[in-house]
Amino acid sequence: MRPHTSTASAEPGAFRHSFLGTFRFSRRAIDLVWSTSRPLTFGLALLTLIAGVLPAVIAFVGAQIVDAVVAAAALAREGSRVEIGNVFRWVILEAALVVAMAAAQRGISFCQSLLRAQLGQRVNEMILDKALTLELAQFEDSEFYDKLTRARREASSRPLSLVTRTFGLVQNLIALASFGVLLVGFSPWAMLVLLLAGLPSFIAETRFSGEAFTLFRWRSPDTRMQLYLETVIAREDHAKEVKLFGLGPLLLARYRAIFHKLYAADRALTLRRDLWGLGLGVIGTLALYGAYAWIAWTTVFGRITLGQMTMYLMLFRQGQAAVSAMLSAIGGMYEDNLYLSTLYEYLETPVRVGGGAAVQGPDSRDGIRFEAVSFTYPGADAPTLHDINLHIRPGESLALVGQNGSGKTTLIKLLTRLYAPDQGRILLDGLDLAQWNENALRQRIGVIFQDFARYQMLVGENVGAGDVTRFEDRERWREASDKGMASAFIDSLPQGFETQLGKWFKDGRELSGGQWQKIALARAFMREQADILVLDEPTAAMDAQAEATIFEHFSAMSSQRIVILISHRFSTVRMAEQIVVIQDGRIIEHGNHAQLLAQAGHYAHLFALQAKGYL
Known part of the structure; x- marks a missing residue:
């Protein structure tokens, strides 16, 4: 149970794309969110537009309030008649705009919350739908499980995150453009200062987003091992042995060791990220207060009014926040695209195109034929089955006998098209299984695996x-x-x-x-x-008499069916019309019970050993 080492950790740069290249999933994410709920997506876009324009309008109205107050105060000092109603009108207008801004933000939060729930379900369904199209060999591949784990852990939330950041970027772009219209009245250089002030934090954010993603890919096997250990410790089907063998402390210690390993990497990354962020953030803060001093100096020398000074200070403060939010959104979009690559990497896993379209064969009396069938499991060094030749006619029963690992269950997996032979062919009713429609084929087979x-x-x-x-x-x-x-x-x-x-x-x-x-x-x-019944150790938890009763019952109801039985109990096996002995993936003996006993070979030896247990 050592943590598995994935090839992803050996190639940390394999998924470091160019900065612009990582945005290739943005359009797909937007399409995904749009297809999930068009009303909510449209509402989110409209509210984002409104929220982008309102801050500049509020800042402009605020400047009018200050200037109106200053003008009214000057008239009051001169003893002239003061028209206070103008001030109140501007105040009421700003209050209405602030309420509208709050409503827009709440609306954005509402749309995001509903979209998050719908999109999370949609992406999880996409992941599960894809799983239904995959072959058994892919589920038995550890690297495939790493891919699936990465997709399920992060990708369900990333499409909405990407779209939210995209809309946030648009919102801040609109706000910045409206700020720019007003700031140009102060100085054309003001916008350049504003943009440059946000760059340091952006550099820090994007630099470490790539590192975080590389760490995420590297740790997938360890994360799976943690989940497995949780299952063993906390599931009822493992509880008996965990308690009986005292495995709990050992497994929990391994669980903690994996956490400490992952935590150490997280801590190092977080420390570097925060230190860089602090250092570069100070530069942005100094730029902001430099702009404050510039505006204050300009106001002291009477080049702008007090209301304009208030507006420009607000615009700089909000402008820098908008620039930081924009650049942070771009960095976040970069990170979301990296994580989305795991989702689409999984969804684009190639699948075998379905076999043929046949729903029946040319000769229903021919039954099942294995012709020179050989098979090797993916990644295995040696074949599991070698040159298997069998013929089972309707109404016949076949028993497969052999040690565990000899290839008996593999032969059944080939018959049910869970795997395809590497060599040779399997025919049903005179037609190669590759030409059968898989659903039609599997409707013909009733199967019970040992690990049902x-x-x-x-x-x-x-x-x-x-x-x-x-x-x-x-x-x-x-x-x-x-x-x-x-x-x-x-x-x-x-x-x-x-x-x-x-x-x-x-x-x-x-x-x-x-x-x-x-x-x-x-x-x-x-x-x-x-009309084909396959029983792979179907009665291992029953006593020999119960198993014999069930097999007799089976035989009585299966006069026109093919029955294939895998069992280690010779009291049941002997009832079959054909008995095949498999060893190391090869058929070494074939006949009925009496014939095999007469050969005095491997079957006869095993039968004699088992018979001694009843003497």
Whole structure:
């Protein structure tokens, strides 16, 4: 359980794009937000425009208030009649503008909040939709899981963040343009000072955004290991062994060690980022107060009025904030684009184009044929299956015998098109599986793997999972459970088929291993059209007599079906019409029980060893 080392950490510069190049996802993010909710996106854009214009207008009105007050005070000192109504009109106008500004900001927050919820769901659905198109081999690839972890951790919030920053950039651009119109009246150089004052903090922000992203990619395997350790420590299906073997402190220590490793990298980055930000921020502050001194000196010598001085000071203060916000938005957009690359890297994972379109073969009496089939798992050094040749006709039963890891389950994965052979071909009804429509093919097969799923759902839904088209069909639940010999214990449950299974949810009931296997058997019978039944160690949690009873029951109902059984119990295996012994991915013996005993080979040896246990 050592933390996995990804190739991402070995190539920290592999995803450092040019600054402008990282903005290639901006348009896609905007399109994504727009398609999520057009009314909310339009409202956000309109409110952003209003919020961009209002600050300059408020500053202008504020200057008019000050000048009106100064003029009224001068008239009062001279003993002239004072018209105070002009001052009040400007005050009322500013109050209305401030209320409008507050309303626009609240509206922006409202739109962002609703968009965040909708967009988070939309992106998560995109991630899960993509997962449904991927092949089993990709789910068994550690680097793929790193990619998936990165996409799920950050990408769901980044599209809205990118659009929000884009609108914020537009808002501040509008505000800065309106400030510029007023500042030109003071000095054309004022805008240049304003822009240069915000550059230092921008440089610091963008410099460390790239480093943070590189760290994010590098740490994905360690993050996955932490999540796995959380699962082992806190899940009920691991709790027994964790407690019995005293694994808790060991696993928790590894969990802490990964945190300290990641925290050390975070702390170093944060320290550098803040120190640079502080140093460069001081430069911007000095520029701001230099502008203050310039405006004050100009006012003292009577070149601008007191109201204009107030306005220009406000414009400089708000202008610098706008410049900082703009540059920060650009830096944030740069960072969001980096993180969005993880989402689209995942979404653009190539998938195999679906196989053929056939829904039936030319010869329904031919059954299943394996012709010189070989297969090697991706990344494996040696083949798992070598030159497999088999023929199983309708109405026949086949038992696969061999040690764990000999290739028995792999052969079933090839039959169900979870993998494709590297060499040779597999035919059903005289037609290569590559030419079959995958949905039509899988409707023909009822399969129970040794590690079948135990869904934290209702009993009936656990059975119904065998045929998604009849998932909530209560009559089919009953029929399938009768065939799977599960009805007796289901009827004894408090709410029968409506009983919640598992301990994750309220009033959930846990079943014994044998009861779960009967549920899985019933699930295999949900598909009425399935004429191929595959049982991969389906009764490992049952005693030998129960397994024999179930297999006899299976055989009696499967006269026109192909039954493939993987089992280590020879009391059951001997009932099959064909028995295939697999060792190291090769078929070493093939025949019925009597023939294989007569050969006195590997099968006979294993049968004799097991028989001794009953003497």
